[in-house]
Amino acid sequence: MLNRKIETPIKTRRFDMEEPIYTADWAYMRELRTHNRTRQILPVDPYAEVYQFRDNLYGIFQENIDGKGDVWSWLILGPEKALLIDTGFGLGNLKGLAEELAGGRELLTAITHAHPDHAGGNAQFEQVMALEEEIPRLKQMMESPLLNDKILGPDGRCLWVKFDPKDMIAQKPYTIVPLHEGDRISLGQDYEIEVIKLAGHSAGQAAFLDRTGRTLFPGDDLIAMRIGVMGGPGTLRDFRDRMARLAERTDEFDGIFPGHFIADLDSYAVRDVAEALEAICQDPSKYDYTEEGPRGTTFCKTVKGLGCIGYRPECV
Numbered sequence: 001m002l003n004r005k006i007e008t009p010i011k012t013r014r015f016d017m018e019e020p021i022y023t024a025d026w027a028y029m030r031e032l033r034t035h036n037r038t039r040q041i042l043p044v045d046p047y048a049e050v051y052q053f054r055d056n057l058y059g060i061f062q063e064n065i066d067g068k069g070d071v072w073s074w075l076i077l078g079p080e081k082a083l084l085i086d087t088g089f090g091l092g093n094l095k096g097l098a099e100e101l102a103g104g105r106e107l108l109t110a111i112t113h114a115h116p117d118h119a120g121g122n123a124q125f126e127q128v129m130a131l132e133e134e135i136p137r138l139k140q141m142m143e144s145p146l147l148n149d150k151i152l153g154p155d156g157r158c159l160w161v162k163f164d165p166k167d168m169i170a171q172k173p174y175t176i177v178p179l180h181e182g183d184r185i186s187l188g189q190d191y192e193i194e195v196i197k198l199a200g201h202s203a204g205q206a207a208f209l210d211r212t213g214r215t216l217f218p219g220d221d222l223i224a225m226r227i228g229v230m231g232g233p234g235t236l237r238d239f240r241d242r243m244a245r246l247a248e249r250t251d252e253f254d255g256i257f258p259g260h261f262i263a264d265l266d267s268y269a270v271r272d273v274a275e276a277l278e279a280i281c282q283d284p285s286k287y288d289y290t291e292e293g294p295r296g297t298t299f300c301k302t303v304k305g306l307g308c309i310g311y312r313p314e315c316v
């Protein structure tokens with residue numbers, strides 16, 4: 001493991017990663033996780049670190065058990081209801097934690113996309129909102145074990161972090177509430193969260209826009225590392241168009257709170273991502289460098305000041 005270990009009293013203990021995390025991200029996370037004064041680890045969920053970013057916004061941080069980047073869930077407190085964005089991997093009692101932080105408000109749950117590090121914890125909730133394109137994948141996940149051979153070695157132990165498998169939630173069916181582009185999720189009075197379809201990283205990847213709090217939650221479509229674009233032909237052009245439309249709305253939010261790594265990025269990062277996507281679409285062969293991973297070679301186009309967009313030519 002190339003990244004320096006981060007010591008906190010959380011119940012997972014990371015000892016390896018699938019790949020190194022970019023140094024700027026790791027430095028931010030190390031500083032936050034060891035020195036941030038808002039950090040709480042509540043007895044209800046010893047696997048989560050809780051940070052307060054705004055009066056009504058909590059970041060819930062969990063170490064990712066599949067060897068990839070550690071994960072954020074976000075909790076927005078509205079006047080009457082609270083919205084939890086993403087459910088982590090299903091390790092620990094995220095539901096109990098979110099309810100405690102919600103302070104008696106009704107708790108709503110939505111996911112940015114149906115990947116196991118963001119939706120693995122869905123089954124502990126009665127119902128979860130997701131863009132309709134993600135529903136087939138969520139149904140598939142409902143029927144598959146959370147712990148698979150990407151997570152567990154031949155000896156049955158996790159390859160990446162130490163944890164007690166007994167603390168994994170049980171898989172069970174839950175209700176999926178389909179979301180659509182432009183939907184508003186009401187948190188009471190006139191506090192609304194707008195649903196924006198960005199696609200890109202997955203077919204139904206959503207961003208959530210809190211115009212009252214002036215914050216954007218783009219999941220893995222805007223992260224300060226490699227933004228992985230996955231899908232068939234046309235995916236990248238569609239993603240470019242959607243990001244370009246969002247780039248015209250940067251006066252509506254100040255802080256971007258992604259699914260991984262550095263949080264509270266400035267809104268202009270959307271314009272920088274849109275610019276890089278445009279450059280890829282103009283000439284997909286003009287990548288800046290390549291990265292080798294378990295799934296082969298990824299082309300990487302630099303996003304200035306942020307990271308890169310990782311893609312394969314067939315996604316354009």
Ligand SMILES: [Zn+2]
Pocket residue numbers: 115117118220259260
């Ligand atoms: Zn992710």
